Amino acid sequence: MSQDKITGKTYDVNLLRRMSRYMRPYHVTFWISVVLTILLAxxxxxxxxLIQHTLDNYILNFDTAGLSYMLMAMLALVVVQTLIRYYHTLMTNTLGQSVIRDIRIQVFNHIVQLRLKYFDRxxxxxxxxxxxxxxxxxxNIFxxxxxxxxxxxxxxxVILGVMFYSDWKLTLIVLIPMxxxxxxxxxFKEAMKAAFIDVRKWVSNLNTFLQEHITGVGIIxxxxxxxxxMDKFKEINAQHRNAHIRTNWYFSIFFPVLEIIMAISLGLLVWFGAKQIMGDVISPGVVVAFIMYINMIFRPIRELIDKFNTLQMGMVSAERIFEVLDTNEMTPNLGTLKPGHIKGEITFKHVWFAYNDESWVLRDVNFSxxxxxxxxxxxxxxxxxSSTINILSRFYEINKGEILLDGANIREYDLDYxxxxxxxxxxxxxxxxxTVINNITLGDPSISREQVIEAAKEVGAHDFIMRLPGGYDYDVKERGATLSAxxxxxxSFIRALVHDPRILILDEATSSVDTETExxxxxxxxxxxxxRTSIVIAHRLSTIQKADKIIVLDKGEIKEIGTHQELLSFEGYYKKLYDLQFHSAGI
Known part of the structure; x- marks a missing residue:
């Protein structure tokens, strides 16, 4: 769903029904919140x-003893209302944060399972x-x-019911401006809907810009x-600011309009109520109570507008979140095969692959x-x-042909296995x-520290790790910024070794280091x-001369297959690459 397709409906029954499912584990908290809501109303x-009763029966009759009792009753009522409101706020916020925690976990879990193709775009x-x-x-919806x-x-x-019960004529007069x-x-609602969609769009654009440019600050x-x-950022930030200003502008117009309507209602009440009092039709306490009722009517109405805006913003966000959750681009786990032992025989049979179904990246590739x-x-x-190794792990699905592992199609294997x-x-x-150790084990509790140390010694990394402050518990910071290439x-070699794979892939694993480090x-x-069965991708041909088999690829097609010496004798693609590298190196 693209941004312009997001509707931002205030009342999307399907979205509300879908969100309500996340409240089921917290139904006790939900119903407590509902009961407290009813009590507040x-x-x-x-x-x-109470004020009407006090004015008509105690103040006008100069009954100080009764007035004292009524003041105590009012104080008790205020305390009760405060306690109910406190627990109501606590319960509703607990419900909201609990639900959001669960949704956030689901969103993250869904994102990390999406195909790499989704992240490409x-x-x-x-x-x-x-x-x-x-x-x-x-x-905020919850x-x-x-x-x-x-x-x-x-x-x-409830307030309107009490007002009609007290004096229906006075109530109708009050409601004339409604x-x-x-x-x-x-x-206001229609204007705010468009404004909120615009705000969310520019928040997303701002986050995208910041993420890309902070990550690529070195290039900048x-x-x-x-x-x-910075000029580009200023433009996006200005659009973000303008979108927020538009929402504030709508608020700055709407709420004064509400105040004017409330003043009209209050004026009508005073005019008609005074006539009724002078005609001895109603008591002064009724008018005073109605003045309070008007405030109590308009206050929930103002809050309702705020809440509807909150609901509307939540609906926009919900559509965007469920758009991600509804993205059905996960690699399907089609098979259940989990053999006790993998020998590591790999066979590509007439494999064709394209990222966008238009231009072939691999064309009829065959090898074993x-x-x-x-x-x-x-x-x-x-x-x-790189495409060859990506499809072997099923990060991308091939278009035609098949890939076999120990004679079985890789789609027959359990994906995690x-x-x-x-x-x-x-x-x-x-x-x-x-830490170093957590980067090696990736949080796998089955890998012990002793296994990590043994693997580090095997690849010759133990000494340099022990020289780090804290050794294996040293924090390497984001993207390993405190370590050399x-x-x-x-x-990364230790990480691969401790997981004991049967197939090892080295994707130009030494191209980012100097010759001495290599x-x-x-x-x-x-x-x-x-x-182990190993597949090595390398630009430096000096690193692959010991390989049992070398495949030369060009525009997705296999041009040559053989050992280093065999390929040199062919006087073909490989020989040209070899001569180019070694002559340019002055060898």
Missing amino acids: AVAPALPM TALGKLITRTISDLETLS SEGLIQIIGDLLQLA PLMIAATYV QYFAREKQE VQPGETLALVGATGAGK LRNTIATVLQDVFLFSD GQAQLI EMIQSAIDNLMRG
């Missing part, structure tokens, strides 16, 4: 009634907005929206683009890798090397803002690959 007219800032900002807005609206409507109904208020409310500084990017062998993929940028069988070490190592790469970690790579 029931006691609302009690104070004006979706800005991360928009997803962050859905998970944080939109959910905060949605929480804490300040639905139940509060019900409470205000009940209070309005059609003006209904018309003003409708115009490298190319001295600070001023130009025997258990324990090392396969190297080489070729120019865009040849299809398949991905746990394959470990990938990428060129751009991603480390979380966490070589150190981060070694941690030589240092080459032994770690050799240890990592020992006894």
Whole structure:
């Protein structure tokens, strides 16, 4: 659903019904909130009634003893109302935050299971907005929206009922300006709906811009683009400000209009009520009570407008959140195969693959890798090397052909089992803002510290880790900013080793380090690959000369297959790449 398709309906029954499902685990809190709402509405007219009774029966009769009792009764009533309101606010906010916690967990769980293809076309800032900002807005539906609206409507109904019971003629006089208020409310509601949709759009755009530019701040500084990017930010920020100003402008017009309508109602009350008092038709206490009733009518009406706006904003946010939850782009777990042992035989049979179903990235690819062998993929940028390993782990689905693992189609395997069988070490190592050991185990409780230390020693990383402050408990900060590229790469090797995969993928794992560092970690790579089926992607042909099989890809097609020496003897694509690299290096 695109942004312009979001309706922002104030009363979307389907959305409300869907949101109500999240309240079921908290039905006790919900019903306590409802009972307290009813109690607040029931006691609302009690104070004006007490004041009317006190004025007519005690003040006008100079009964000081009775007046004292009535003052004590009023104080007790105020205390009771305060306690009910306190627990009502506590319950509704507890309900709202509990529901939002559950929805946020569901949204996050859903997002992390989406296919990589979804993230290729979706800005991360928009997803962050859905998970944080939109959910905060949605929480107001539960804490300040639905139940509060019900409470205000009940209070309005109770007060109007008491007013008609007290004096129906006076009530009708008071309600004469009401059609003006209904018309003003409708115009205001329609204007605010468009304004709120605009606000949410610019909040999303602002988050997207900030996320991208804070992540890419290095590029901005490298190319001295600070001023130009600041100008772009100022424009987006100005649009965000203008959207908020429009909402405030509508409020600044609407509420004075309400005050004018309330003043008209009050004027009519005083005019007609004074005539009734002078004609000895009603007592002064009735007029005083009606003055309070007018305030109590218009206050819930004003609050209802606020609550409807809250509900409307929540509806806009709900549509956007459920748009994410309804995104059915998760990799289907089609199979249940979980063999006790994987040998690691990989076979590609007539595999065709395209990211957008228009331009083929892989064309009729056929090859096989025997258990324990090392396969190297080489070729120019865009040849299809990374795509080959992405489809092996089913991050993307192939269009035609089949991929076999130990003779079974990879779609027959349980998805988690398949991905746990394959470990990938990428060129751009991603480390979380966490300790070294947590970045290695990824929170897997089945991996002990002893296993981590043993794996670190095996890849030659134990010594450098122990030199860090805190050793394995050292916080590497966001994206491993406090580590060198070589150190981060070694941690990624340990991560792969402790998960004990049967298939290892190295996606240009040494291209981001210098030659000296590459030589240092080459032994770690050799240890990592020992006894495992390995697929290596490398631009540096010097790193793959020991591979059992090398495949040369060009524009998604296999041009050559063979060992290093065999490919050199072909005098083809590989020989040209080899000569180009080694001649340019002066060898």
